[in-house]
Amino acid sequence: xxxxxxxxxxxxxxxxxxxxxxxxxxxxxxxxxxxxxxxxxxxxxxxxxxxxxxxxxxxxxxxxxxxxxxxxxxxxxxxxxxxxxxxxxxxxxxxxxxxxxxxxxxxxxxxxxxxxxxxxxxxxxxxxxxxxxxxxxxxxxxxxxxxxxxxxxxxxxxxxxxxxxxxxxxxxxxxxxxxxxxxxxxxx
Amino acid sequence: xxxxxxxxxxxxxxxxxxxxxxxxxxxxxxxxxxxxxxxxxxxxxxxxxxxxxxxxxxxxxxxxxxxxxxxxxxxxxxxxxxxx
Numbered sequence: 179x180x181x182x183x184x185x186x187x188x189x190x191x192x193x194x195x196x197x198x199x200x201x202x203x204x205x206x207x208x209x210x211x212x213x214x215x216x217x218x219x220x221x222x223x224x225x226x227x228x229x230x231x232x233x234x235x236x237x238x239x240x241x242x243x244x245x246x247x248x249x250x251x252x253x254x255x256x257x258x259x260x261x262x263x264x265x266x267x268x269x270x271x272x273x274x275x276x277x278x279x280x281x282x283x284x285x286x287x288x289x290x291x292x293x294x295x296x297x298x299x300x301x302x303x304x305x306x307x308x309x310x311x312x313x314x315x316x317x318x319x320x321x322x323x324x325x326x327x328x329x330x331x332x333x334x335x336x337x338x339x340x341x342x343x344x345x346x347x348x349x350x351x352x353x354x355x356x357x358x359x360x361x362x363x364x365x366x
Numbered sequence: 367x368x369x370x371x372x373x374x375x376x377x378x379x380x381x382x383x384x385x386x387x388x389x390x391x392x393x394x395x396x397x398x399x400x401x402x403x404x405x406x407x408x409x410x411x412x413x414x415x416x417x418x419x420x421x422x423x424x425x426x427x428x429x430x431x432x433x434x435x436x437x438x439x440x441x442x443x444x445x446x447x448x449x450x
Binding site: 206209237252272274276277280306310326328 | 402403404405407408409412413415416426428429430431432433435
């Protein structure tokens with residue numbers, strides 16, 4: 179998958195991105211396996227000698243030191259991103275449309291007004307994925323306590339979509355296709 | 367409107383069937399199991415929370431604690447606590 183830059187969203191940073199199909203019956207075990215397969219491929223592409231990604235007690239994937247990464251999956255597709263040298267990375271893919279009630283639940287009024295049409299270029303599904311990706315990156319810092327992804331604030335800063343929670347920020351890049359939204363948050 | 371914890375858990379299960387997975391999936395999810403670890407995606411979890419607002423007549427606070435949303439049991443406990 180190629181993450182294409184858009185002028186209003188800043189230049190997409192270099193990253194190793196790999197995907198893997200989820201095998202039938204597409205359950206949690208198969209999704210986990212596909213995610214780890216994608217992560218191993220992304221680590222290999224990034225130059226890591228270590229290719230395994232164990233699971234932390236809280237469920238987070240533990241990438242090798244120096245190779246920050248993240249995994250996301252749907253019932254059919256897993257994706258992994260690795261950014262060598264980054265402090266934190268979060269990725270999310272969302273295939274399902276986000277109905278207005280769900281959008282109103284996860285997006286504040288200001289976010290809806292500034293980022294959704296006609297005020298902004300994104301779809302509710304894009305922004306849902308952006309908050310999930312940002313949550314993974316910010317949560318991996320381990321300094322913000324427990325929080326929920328929709329408690330993150332989205333806004334534009336310097337032409338880049340930026341996610342902020344309790345004073346900590348991370349830029350987020352979005353790639354939207356007709357069948358899914360892909361978002362990656364990278365904190366250097 | 368369901369009042370007891372048992373009734374509330376059952377209603378939450380019905381709502382979860384409606385937003386994700388169908389009855390065969392939901393019947394396999396234990397009351398205390400993490401919904402996310404059971405395979406419920408975040409979009410479905412939010413849809414469940416929205417459906418709970420309609421079914422139980424309340425609105426989630428913006429600063430709700432994550433552990434409240436962990437399982438069917440913790441969700442039901444929140445609803446019952448609101449009633450009391």
